[in-house]
Amino acid sequence: MSILLYPLSLIYGLVMWIRNRLFDFGFLPSQEFPIPIINVGNITVGGTGKTPHVEYLINFLRTNYKICVVSRGYKRSTTGIYEVKRDSSFLEVGDEPKQIKQKYPDVCVIVSESRVKAIKKILSGQIGNQPDVIILDDAYQHRWVKPGFSILLIDFHRPIYDDSLLPYGRLRESEAEKMRADMVIVTKTPKKVNPIDRRIVSKNLSLYPHQTLLYSAIQYGNLKAVFPEIGLLTFDFCKKNKFTAVLVTGIANPVPLKEFLGDIFVEVEHVKFPDHHNFTSRDLHRILSVYDKIESSNKIVVTTEKDAVRLQELMIDEKITQLPIFYVPVEVHFLDDTQEVFEKKIVSYISKDRRKFE
DSSP: OHHHHHHHHHHHHHHHHHHHHHHHTTSSOOBOOSSOEEEEEOSBSSOSSHHHHHHHHHHHHTTTSOEEEEEOOTTOSOOSOEEOOTTOOHHHHOHHHHHHHHHOTTSEEEEOSOHHHHHHHHHTTSSSOOOSEEEEESOSSOTTBOOSEEEEEEETTSOGGGOOBTTTSSBSSOGGGGGGOSEEEEESOOTTOOHHHHHHHHHHHOOOTTSEEEEEEEEEOOOEESSGGGOOOOHHHHHHTTOEEEEEEOSSOOHHHHHHHHTTSSEEEEEEOOTTOOOOHHHHHHHHHHHHHOOOSOEEEEEEHHHHHHHGGGTTSHHHHTSOEEEEOEEEEEGGGTHHHHHHHHHHHHHHHHHHTO
């Protein structure tokens, strides 16, 4: 299979190289807008922790700036430009935009296949909240918009310099395209990473002097009920009372979460679904089957925050609302207290960009 896929990756790589050069030389238009635009994305298929980093940006900026997040709305059933409401279905807007809106109801979230059309509509006042800053969610390859500041995320455990282009590998475009980033964040870094390993990563990335390299780690919060009626529960209580967990995931890489839960629960039964999976009643019966087979009464269902958004759509089935199902919030933690470096870079860019268009 690898022998067959490798030639295809060469063809794919050539197509992407031509496409990027057409944008670089102006044969394909990349539109600039008179507003600070921050792009957060990756060049790898699969989870690099994009949503937690977007949420970090939102949480940091929303005190002093009006923000609008523009996303494609991956796997949504609708088309065109759509403003996300708190009561929007994830089927209408996508699970990640829905999650962001639930978490930050005061923040404008727009989904659109065309970020250009969405931004034009936002700036004309036809939709949104007349923001001070626009955050482009997962738009590193969407070159029709020229962002003022690009953040590229790279998974520590799956570095782009050890990967290959699709379909042979996991890269959406060549590793060389990291040159477009103003900041590179190596995500999911172990908190006790060896300094030598970090130097190896830095050397292999070989960034330009103007590019900022930072390292971030995933930090898990305590359990939160998917359905409020369930009540409260903590990891400490589960560990002390030797609970068993049924882990339900529909994300690209559930391994770190499973390992984290393995240190808390006496046993973790993993029910795994594809990334962005749309849960059905049939899936619920599968989860219930695994849950019911556990003999101990000290047992719960644990899922991710993104999966919780999709599971909430199954509220019409009484069986799921009766399950003790909790999600694990995820936050970003910058290593070596470099969050100050990150925040200063962002504020400096916004201030400079706003002055440019005044």
